[in-house]
Amino acid sequence: MSFASEAKKEITQKKIAKPCCLRAACYGIACFAKYFDARGIVLQTELSFVAQYAQKMFGRCGVAGTVEEIARTGGAVYEFAVKAPEEVEKLHTLFGTTGREPSLQIDPRLLICQGCMAAYIAAAFLCSGTVTDPSKEYNLEILTPRTNLAKDFEALLAEHEFAPHRTRRKGVNLVYVKASGHVEDLLTFMGASSASLRLMDQKVYKSLRNQTNRRTNCDTANLSKTANANAGTLRAIQYLHEENALAALPETLRQAAEKREQYPDLALAELAQQFTPAISKSGLSHRLKKLEAVAEQMKQRKEQAAEHV
Numbered sequence: 001m002s003f004a005s006e007a008k009k010e011i012t013q014k015k016i017a018k019p020c021c022l023r024a025a026c027y028g029i030a031c032f033a034k035y036f037d038a039r040g041i042v043l044q045t046e047l048s049f050v051a052q053y054a055q056k057m058f059g060r061c062g063v064a065g066t067v068e069e070i071a072r073t074g075g076a077v078y079e080f081a082v083k084a085p086e087e088v089e090k091l092h093t094l095f096g097t098t099g100r101e102p103s104l105q106i107d108p109r110l111l112i113c114q115g116c117m118a119a120y121i122a123a124a125f126l127c128s129g130t131v132t133d134p135s136k137e138y139n140l141e142i143l144t145p146r147t148n149l150a151k152d153f154e155a156l157l158a159e160h161e162f163a164p165h166r167t168r169r170k171g172v173n174l175v176y177v178k179a180s181g182h183v184e185d186l187l188t189f190m191g192a193s194s195a196s197l198r199l200m201d202q203k204v205y206k207s208l209r210n211q212t213n214r215r216t217n218c219d220t221a222n223l224s225k226t227a228n229a230n231a232g233t234l235r236a237i238q239y240l241h242e243e244n245a246l247a248a249l250p251e252t253l254r255q256a257a258e259k260r261e262q263y264p265d266l267a268l269a270e271l272a273q274q275f276t277p278a279i280s281k282s283g284l285s286h287r288l289k290k291l292e293a294v295a296e297q298m299k300q301r302k303e304q305a306a307e308h309v
């Protein structure tokens with residue numbers, strides 16, 4: 001089961017006791033269903049338990065609906081519907097609607113308490129929302145073709161400080177929450193606390209992994225320190241070349257200079273391996289430092305000579 005389906009499953013298992021909150025859950029289902037008008041309600045979902053949840057919630061409010069499985073090539077779709085005229089009438093009485101409203105907007109009179117808000121938002125998420133697996137990214141979104149409803153829904157989330165955003169994608173309105181803390185809070189608010197905990201676990205895991213990455217970056221920094229050290233030696237060797245000083249140096253130093261020029265990027269230990277017979281790392285280090293010292297002495301002597309002219 002995907003992370004989103006698990007979160008939805010958890011929400012449908014949450015108990016709703018107060019009549020006002022029950023009605024708010026049904027209202028959320030109606031608003032985010034495929035249609036909700038004078039014909040009644042049709043909700044289509046790929047999750048059978050969401051369709052059953054809708055049927056149960058409406059049943060508890062005294063409105064009888066049907067659940068049907070519709071076979072499709074991409075997998076079955078479950079349809080919850082209230083179509084019988086006497087049930088459609090009860091439905092509109094429940095919400096105080098007619099089904100002939102020009103545009104669907106959230107009626108604040110149907111959201112009385114905090115529980116109502118949570119039930120309504122959770123129902124919207126159940127019917128047309130999704131949440132990305134937190135191992136990939138943090139994103140919770142709800143889709144609706146109804147623009148005024150999307151605006152109201154965004155305002156509702158903003159009121160509860162979930163920092164929502166709204167956009168349009170392929171003619172559909174998208175209300176989404178991206179910051180991990182807000183996705184966490186929203187999941188908890190809707191009743192999916194386990195999903196919220198899983199998200200927090202992922203965050204801890206990611207932050208540990210980032211720390212490891214930072215450490216790796218430090219290793220890379222050490223590598224470039226090596227490169228800088230090598231560059232110092234190479235500059236010294238270059239200077240000795242320019243001054244035709246290498247030939248006058250002992251064989252061991254000339255050899256060290258040659259190898260360093262041949263393998264400019266190798267770390268000291270590896271460079272030491274390039275000698276036949278191999279020499280010790282400290283032995284090589286000593287020779288390279290000697291080369292730098294010789295170059296430095298020559299430079300100073302030249303400068304002093306120049307000052308005396």
Ligand SMILES: [Zn+2]
Binds near residue numbers: 019021114117
């Ligand atoms: Zn309530």
